Amino acid sequence: MKDIPSNIQPLARKAWIPIVEEGDGEPAASKFSGTPFLAEGQTWPACPNCGKPMQLFLQLNLDKLPDPARGEFGKGILQMFYCTSANPLCEDQCEAYFPFAKSALLRIIQLTGNAGRIEIPEIEGRFPPKLITGWKEVDDYPNYEEIEEQGVELTEEESDEWSEQEFPRAGDKLGGWPHWVQGVEYPDCPTCGERMRLVFQIDSEDNLPYMFGDVGCGHITQCRTHKDQLAFGWACS
Numbered sequence: 130m131k132d133i134p135s136n137i138q139p140l141a142r143k144a145w146i147p148i149v150e151e152g153d154g155e156p157a158a159s160k161f162s163g164t165p166f167l168a169e170g171q172t173w174p175a176c177p178n179c180g181k182p183m184q185l186f187l188q189l190n191l192d193k194l195p196d197p198a199r200g201e202f203g204k205g206i207l208q209m210f211y212c213t214s215a216n217p218l219c220e221d222q223c224e225a226y227f228p229f230a231k232s233a234l235l236r237i238i239q240l241t242g243n244a245g246r247i248e249i250p251e252i253e254g255r256f257p258p259k260l261i262t263g264w265k266e267v268d269d270y271p272n273y274e275e276i277e278e279q280g281v282e283l284t285e286e287e288s289d290e291w292s293e294q295e296f297p298r299a300g301d302k303l304g305g306w307p308h309w310v311q312g313v314e315y316p317d318c319p320t321c322g323e324r325m326r327l328v329f330q331i332d333s334e335d336n337l338p339y340m341f342g343d344v345g346c347g348h349i350t351q352c353r354t355h356k357d358q359l360a361f362g363w364a365c366s
């Protein structure tokens with residue numbers, strides 16, 4: 130592993146970069162935007178703040194993730210919906226940069242029974258769908274703050290050198306270490322109080338034509354024990 134200091138190498142984690150193509154695919158496919166899987170009787174989620182349908186940002190078929198991410202985050206279909214209404218500006222009104230904001234919906238639904246007939250609502254500025262057709266496995270490393278949390282002491286020089294590195298990786302990715310724009314901001318699980326861990330990083334204008342504040346970066350996190358406890362938060366500089 131060239132250029133990775135020997136004391137940081139043990140902190141390597143796998144991350145997976147989504148490989149995408151234009152299009153929607155099956156309802157249960159992993160995708161950005163497009164048509165979500167809905168069970169029979171389920172309707173497209175509406176924002177509790179403005180009443181308008183939220184956009185599907187990401188859907189992951191957890192049973193089809195690359196090994197060993199498959200099974201790690203639970204079973205079924207993970208979905209993230211996020212309100213992009215500009216009037217009212219739900220992102221501001223609901224402080225959607227914080228985890229557990231009401232204008233974002235994160236959930237895992239099970240592929241039991243029949244898929245419902247999906248009524249696709251009118252959404253202003255709806256993003257074009259991108260189907261995730263594969264994953265590119267890469268190595269990822271934490272930022273200096275998390276390196277120190279892991280008990281690895283860096284000198285000031287090492288810390289400066291590390292901040293010049295491309296790690297943690299920016300852009301959309303599954304797993305790995307969060308590319309924190311501000312400090313380390315994992316939320317705590319509302320059920321058990323444990324720190325939640327990264328599932329997926331959604332960056333500004335990577336696969337989704339969406340900017341979180343001023344080129345912010347967002348993170349879907351999950352409790353390791355309570356897999357239905359999911360959150361999304363973002364920060365920008």
Ligand SMILES: [Zn+2]
Nearest residue numbers: 176179212219
């Ligand atoms: Zn809204």
Ligand SMILES: [Zn+2]
Nearest residue numbers: 318321352355
């Ligand atoms: Zn928990």
